[in-house]
Amino acid sequence: MDDGSTRHVLSLSGGKDSAALAIYMRDRVPNMEYIFSDTLKELPETYEYLERIEDYLGKRVHRLNADLGFDHWYDVYGAMIPSNHRRWCTKMLKLKPFEQFVGDDPVVNYVGLRADESRSGYISHKPNIKPVYPFQEDGKKLADIEDILRTSGVGMPPYTKWGRSRSGCYFCFYQQKIEWVRLREHHPDLFEKAKAYETTYAASGNTFTWSERESLAELERPERMAAIKADHEKRKRRNVERGANLTLAQVFAGQDADGEDDQAACLICTL
Structure with a gap:
């Protein structure tokens, strides 16, 4: 049982699923903390989308990495760009800032995996962080996520208008x-x-x-x-x-x- 000391944290990526989850959970968890790990190499549309989300939530999304973006770690790793086999960007720009933000506090981390997905989330092994999957628990699928975004007025991420499928750095090596x-x-x-x-x-x-x-x-x-x-x-x-x-x-x-x-x-x- 939550005795009031547990923090509730939802990480936004700039993608549709985490945006829809933030909207879905807004009135269910009023004390939710919203965070975004900023690589400082995001698309301008991603920052625009975060502002839309903030307007709907009526709450600021806390930016992590305000002083240490991609270029800092690029220099640390000897100017070696990341790849599927060298994913230092995920570790240093996403996971570590999240765990530092959380510290040792008991935390419930809300993850936007849908009920129609078979993949599992990338979860921290820290024992104080408990992941939960509201969309999976409530049977919400892609059509439901699109409906949440549409009816809220937040809409789909603006980069989808020109055919980009993902959030993340503009030079993400997973791009097609x-x-x-x-x-x-x-x-x-x-x-x-x-x-x-x-x-x-x-x-x-x-x-x-x-x-x-x-x-x-x-x-x-x-x-x-x-x-x-x-x-x-x-x-x-x-x-x-x-x-x-x-x-x-x-x-x-x-x-x-x-x-x-x-x-x-x-x-x-x-x-």
Whole structure:
């Protein structure tokens, strides 16, 4: 039983599920603490979305990492950009700031996994943090989450209007090729900044790239972007013909039903 000393914390990622959960829990847990781990490399639409959420909640979302963003840890790790095999960004920019914010207080951490998802959340092993899953407990699925966002007036994250499927850093290495093309078209300045990180790693002499087996300089060639777009449209048509049952992320990214999706991504960044 909660004796009043337990803190209630909900982490917002800038994605639809955590936004919907914040709306869903607003009147159920009035003393909820809302936090956002700011890498300082988020899309401008993400910050806009957080302001919308704050307006609805009537409460400020506490920003973590106000002084130590991505570039600080990028320097600490010797200018080695993160990847699926080097996910220092999740550890240093998301998990550690959250655990420092919580400290040793007893905490209930609210996680936005839906009832129609089979994946599990990335949970801290600290014994004072208890994760709970209100959407799963209440049987809320994707259609319910979309309804919560629509009826509240908060709506879907604005970056979905130009086809990005996920929140997180604008240079997230989990992006699909088509999402890099869309970033190039809608935020060319951010694309250029992402390109600047693709330098030779002094310790090994290797050049690490954000997108697997392809640098952003190669990806942005007109003929290559045209080929990515054509493949994207082909996948969309194939999925329609097959009647494929896709996740929302797969729809935005134009993936096949058996292709890679958000199951692989850092949940703390994308929920």
